[in-house]
Amino acid sequence: MSSSQQITSTITSISRVGAYWHMVLRAPSIADAVVPGHFVAVAVGGDNSSMLLRRAFSIHNATPGESIEVIFAEHGAGTEWLAKQQAGAELDIIAPLGTPFILPRAAVPCVLVAGGYGSAPMGMLARALKKMGCHVEVILGAATGERLYGVLDLKRDADNVTVTTDDGSSGIRGRVTDVLPEIIGQSGAQAVYACGPMPMLRAVANLSTEHSVFSQCAVEEAMACGIGVCMTCVLPVIGEDGHTRMVRSCVEGPVFRGDRVRWDDVHTVPSDAVGAPIPGGH
Amino acid sequence: MSSSQQITSTITSISRVGAYWHMVLRAPSIADAVVPGHFVAVAVGGDNSSMLLRRAFSIHNATPGESIEVIFAEHGAGTEWLAKQQAGAELDIIAPLGTPFILPRAAVPCVLVAGGYGSAPMGMLARALKKMGCHVEVILGAATGERLYGVLDLKRDADNVTVTTDDGSSGIRGRVTDVLPEIIGQSGAQAVYACGPMPMLRAVANLSTEHSVFSQCAVEEAMACGIGVCMTCVLPVIGEDGHTRMVRSCVEGPVFRGDRVRWDDVHTVPSDAVGAPIPGGH
Amino acid sequence: MSVDLSTSLGSLKLSAPTLTASGCAAAGRELAQFGDVSTLGGVVTKSIMLNARSGRPTPRMAETPSGMLNSIGLQGPGIEQFIEKDLSWLTENGVTTIVSIAGGSVAEFGELARRLRDVPGIAALEVNISCPNVESRGQVFACNHESSSDVIRTVRSEWNDETPILAKLTPDVTDIVSIAQSVVEAGANGLSMINTLLGMVIDVDAMKPMLGGKTGGLSGPAIRPVAVRAVYQVHAALPDTPILGMGGIRNGHDALEFLAAGASALSIGTVVFGDPSAPWRIARELGEELDKRGYQSVREVIGKAHQAG
């Protein structure tokens, strides 16, 4: 667990990019500590807000000594409020949070797979991997071309970018998993990194495992606290000892080994989990 | 009961004046219907606010076909939010509300007494009375000079303005009621109009009655709805039939005849009120 | 959009799904500035007692986070004046009127029902056995099986058979389902839920309770999850008993939540204070929410959240 800071941060810039918003937050001391896969938790609604809980966003970029960046979609009341904020406004933020991506020990070929705003952390990750000397393939998928984020930037950061859209409005018509096996094969990938909706993560993790490639997936579970104290954000994960536990995705995640998450059992408590309800018991 | 409108109004200007804020709201159709003593109810906190209820403010001025103005003090969370709004922002308002001041039938000398932001409705009233040919005396009181509002404007609108402050920082040291009897006497006033804190209204109403002058007082009671449907804003008022009833200050008031309000019994239900609890009963 | 917004509460057909909540729209007249009251599902009038009643001392309200407390204490003109002045206005204006009655004793409830029995223009009776703003907690009939059944049985015996009786319940009980069952057995045709929760705010400057009546009833969006839970539980136990749902409904989305939980129609209360046009707006928004999800009518979503099992 990294040590997180709670600070009042000024919005340096906020602008629309396709279907998303790109926001830069002044956060000098936080930016120094950020590595790819960390997230930030933002208080929304201002004083007297009826919304008590923070909103979590992947950190898209960090400029040490200066700022962090996020990419967000308008989803409900909290993100709608955020989209209305202007440069100069102040936000109460906590970061860096969570267990980030683990970089490979050697310079191996990697595939980064992202769906929708799941591409947010991928630029940072691609740059870190390139710096190590890894060959980096990126697969970006979305429902439509408008919902793709960061294609051009990633083309700069990575060796190759493949785009898929459900409606074929950009790149290949289809899903990221339609192209993943081929790209794993061609690149000789030894690591897959993924961020996006849960069904995508499940498919990516399973495909990776089938291809004997180690995968890391950044999950997205509803979080009340983001710091590990409330136990709302759990999912069933198999531990080193082979036992399944309901594990907090805000501190032990959001990045998990793809082969350790019980994807089919997310949103349930598997009956073989440690402490699972005993039928007939309480 | 005047017919009220609920509209989305744009703030034309908002600025600090002494201890208060002066705000101009674009409200063409409402402005046409406003007479002195009307109030406006403003929704505060924006979307997703935890504050459900409107805030009531006396209408300070109305420019037909254009705008209405209010003067407000920062009191709690709602008015603090309002003070942070900027020109161009939109507010959901309902106006005109309430039973306004009744003008005398003939051009008689009048005294207008106001405490703190109670001077808000007095300029409009003074001008209406002057237009009828009344001699208009104004007494403005506050704790300190900073909490006086509109002295200069009222000097223009009225024949004479007397200022009192508790600390003597402006005008005469003392209370409005210290000078009221003399001014009633000198001016031969036949009507007293008052707006301000309840203890001041009580004193003004009682003094007026002692001097056989007809008084009208604009009261300030906590209001949940402002439109007469909730029964939170009541105070004991003696009706034409001599019976005391708990009467809604948002529709039957905020302006009441000073000799009809049971000032000593405000915040209680007098035992002789219509429908008062029968001891031992329910 | 061609969504059918009509619904019913037992034998009572309603042309629109939203009504006002008792005590939150007086007798409808003041709302007429903001919309045509006859187009609402109905007006539920402020609970009326036999005699004029002056209510509790002020302050009678305190704003709370996403809610408010009130301690009105059933101020009203008494049944005779109500019939003469309020009910007549409602009838003349073609308003679907549900009359809410409150009594200090079982006998008073009975007398109110008897007095109203032959008055024309009453679409239903709402029996408020759950007002927290009475001097003694013992007077909250709905806290107890026996007293709530007694009231409903007595009202039933004085009332006619054509017009539904709705019993209004409080959530401030250990087991609202069993209270619901008692009053239905005693003759209620439907249930109104929920009334306010007992609450208090303290004025820390004066160091005493803020409200003149010390405690008050908590209402507004703050209590909505409690209301939805109560409606869901009671609908699960009594699927054939129509429920008039209420408690913090603020928009069409909230209204849909109550329908899905098992309410057949909706009363809009506290939110009217902030937005007097809310009862009309919410009906319109509900139509949009239904349309967006491919539903054609209010009726088809009533209790729908129970189907997933």
Add this chain to the structure above:
Amino acid sequence: MSVDLSTSLGSLKLSAPTLTASGCAAAGRELAQFGDVSTLGGVVTKSIMLNARSGRPTPRMAETPSGMLNSIGLQGPGIEQFIEKDLSWLTENGVTTIVSIAGGSVAEFGELARRLRDVPGIAALEVNISCPNVESRGQVFACNHESSSDVIRTVRSEWNDETPILAKLTPDVTDIVSIAQSVVEAGANGLSMINTLLGMVIDVDAMKPMLGGKTGGLSGPAIRPVAVRAVYQVHAALPDTPILGMGGIRNGHDALEFLAAGASALSIGTVVFGDPSAPWRIARELGEELDKRGYQSVREVIGKAHQAG
């Protein structure tokens, strides 16, 4: 400012007035990034059961107006691991620790007390007889006089006499005062109140309850008026029984409200999720609120709102 912020819960002296609320700070360790946990009034740990427990399925939370619902379902590692890993950390770090226990049966509560009896570093025991996140409502002991007294009597008999037992109550009952009286008679030295209110949110797209556990517990500022009322009522009836007050405390002003109602110390729950430094901030703000009003200590305002009569 020289306000004395110390207070006590019966025989337990506290150097600061704010504690964490059970289930809202795990076992304190994660909060250490945001402040020195040993300077808090104390940490009340997440309710622990005898065996490891995985809790209810997700989603386990839903945000609601000025509140939230949770249905964690008492996930935890079981008492042995708790003692070994969590309690040891708290003790090593000099934290005033109140251990919250929860059992599925009276016997389990007894066993937990017995197991903890000789473990050093426990400042008090909080007995959670009011968790709504259990499979059957029948398991909420605090809904019923007998079951709540049974639990407390059993815990009392297994526990030592030096360390206070606090019974944690639910507001979801018809008469919280009589439950409070029962548990005090059964041996509780103090009361923690309130636990969450039973609530539900429906996902109107999926047309089913939002939470995996269907219902959940409502907490946060939304419920504060209910909590203040409960504390006020119980303090009026049992002025000598110390109360650990909680329910939506967000700032120093709210904290003062609970003290005035009769609480001797305060647990900060849901608000910690939005602001992890809240327990420290609120203590500081409380000092300012007291100072501003001319008070010199926390102790002098406890129950002060009762004096006006």
